[in-house]
Amino acid sequence: MSHSPIRADFDQYxxxxxxPADYxxxxxxxxxxxxxAGKEFVDFAGGIAVNSLGHAHPALVKALTEQAQKVWHVSNSLTNEPALRLAKKLVEATFADRVFFCNSGAEANEAAFKLARRWAIETVGADKHEIIATTNSFHGRTFFTVTVGGQPKYSxxxxPRPxxxxxxxxxxxxxxxxxxxDKTAAVVIEPVQGEGGVxxxxxxxxxxARELCDQHKALLVFDEVQTGVGRSGSLYAYQEYGVTPDILTSAKSLGGGFPIGAMLTTEAIARHFAVGTHGSTYGGNPLACAVAxxxxxTVNTPAVLAGVKAKHDRFASALNALSAETGVFSExxxxxxxxxxxxxxKYKGRAxxxxxxxxxxxxxxxQAGPDVVRFAPSLVIEDTDIDEGMARFARAVRAVAAA
Structure with a gap:
């Protein structure tokens, strides 16, 4: 007799x-x-900024099922068509000349930090290996990335740390x-600190940062794991700022829910990852790349990117009105x-x-820390879903405020 999974199974196995939540x-x-139980939720979380096109988007279902009928996986001694098509599109849409594929944002950042040090050591010498990051940053959960991340509670x-x-x-x-x-190999920055409070x-x-990196011959690394692939209203947030990094990392929204990460960089920097210096068994997986x-x-179109900015205004207007009513939010x-x-x-620590x-x-x-409620919905969320979800959220805020 088959067992229907229940929430208590998590605690047992x-x-x-x-x-996790109780549902x-x-x-x-x-x-x-x-x-x-059949209860309906409006999804303003997006799998933590992952489900860029919501759930069961027809274009992603089609890409996945079509590729599933062809080839699922090949080793890194081969390449595959979806990976090559995706790499070309990322290069054509960004500053980058070269792309490395992996499975997650942590892996993309791990590759970026390793490449930055490799580049610095090979171009200048062993003393040029230092990395500067920011407090309250978050770059992943590998030991290297969690150490670069500026939240000691995770490391x-x-x-002993790196x-x-x-x-x-x-x-x-x-x-x-x-x-x-001049000992700095790289400066690592999130264009928007996500886990650190949006x-x-x-x-x-x-x-x-760009000017100082140029002066000291250091690389500027932008972690766009959370801000990338349309979430900012541009394909990548660096394009909003007009500041170009040397290395950029991407994941989350890139796969729309299918695990994939990518590191983008220039040809001159990429050549320091010679054959055998770095790798990922599943990196460039045909299924993941087809979905991405x-x-x-779907995302990199004027209509969708403009829609992201319009939807931001709709959220902000509703949240500011709720704040004016309840006094729950300061910003x-x-x-x-x-x-x-x-x-x-009055409500600090209660996210x-x-x-x-x-x-x-x-x-x-x-939540983004204890003091910030975070919203990272689908980039193509319908206005009716925003309005219904905000009506539900307003009831929740009023309930907490009245308690």
């Missing part, structure tokens, strides 16, 4: 590094999701000037469809309470 989604269409307790990594305040030009030197970079800060190509084809910030509602002093209350009302939201 899974490693306890997550604390299990089983079906999704567009920006609506249903759980095992503490695992023994060395040569410095953390400075985000958006602080003077701190960057004081930290950077905090956008100031344009002057990114421009100064469909994502790029609504972000870029495109990566939005953070910052809790006012999870609002997330839990929202689920009770039938809307899925996120």
């Amino acid at each position: 899974m490693v306890p590094n997550y604390a 299990i989604p089983v079906r999704g269409v567009g920006s609506r999701v249903w759980d095992q 503490d307790g695992f023994g 060395q040569g990594i410095t953390h400075i305040a985000y958006n602080d030009i003077e701190a960057l000037k004081a930290a950077i030197s 905090l956008p970079a100031q344009a002057a800060y990114l421009k100064a 190509e469909a994502v790029i084809d 609504v910030r972000g870029m495109g469809l990566l939005i953070g509602a910052v809790l006012s002093d 999870k309470d609002f997330m839990t209350a929202a689920a009770r009302e039938g809307v899925m939201v996120l």
Whole structure:
């Protein structure tokens, strides 16, 4: 007799590094999701900024099922058509000349940091290996990326960390000037800090970072795992700022829910990853690349990108009105469809309470630290879904505020 999975199975069979909600989604269409009991949710979470085209988007279903009838996987001693098509489209749409495919944002950042150090050591020498990152940043969960990430709670307790990594305040030009030197291999920045509270970079800060990296012959690395593939209202957020990095990392929205990551860079830098220096067994998987190509084809259009900005305004207007009514939020910030509602002093530390209350009302939201409620919905979410989801979220906010 087959066993129908229930939430308690997680506690019995899974490693306890997550604390999932008490419901299990089983079906999704567009920006609506249903759980095992048939309860409907409006999805403002997007799988943490992953489901760029919502659930079961016809273009992605078609790409996946067609590729599934052809070839699922080949080794890295071969290449494949979907990977080559996707790489070409990414190069043509960005500053990059070369692409490396992997499975996640953490892997993309791992590759970026390794490449930056390899480039620096081979072009200058062993002393040029230092990496500068920012406090409250997040770059993944491998030991290297979690150490570069500026949140010690994620890297503490695992023994000696990789060395040569410095953390400075985000958006602080003077701190960057004081930290950077000719020993710096790379400066790593999220154009919008996601896990750190949905905090956008100031344009002057990114421009100064570019100039300082050029002065010290260091690489500028933009982690666009969360901001990339249309979420900012441009294909990549660096295009919004007009500041071009040397290396860019992408994942999350790139696969629309199918695991894929990518590192983009120039030809001169890419050549330092010679044959055998780095790899990924599943990187460039034909299924993943076929889906990601469909994502790029769908998202990278004037209509969709303009729609992201219009939908941002619709969210922000509703959140600001709710804030004026309840006093729960002190600020609504972000870029495109990566939005953070910052809790006012009275409600500091209670982001999870609002997330839990929202689920009770039938809307899925996120938190970005304890003080920010985060929204990262489908880039093509219907206005009717925004309005219905915000009505549900408003009920949740009022309930928490009245408690």
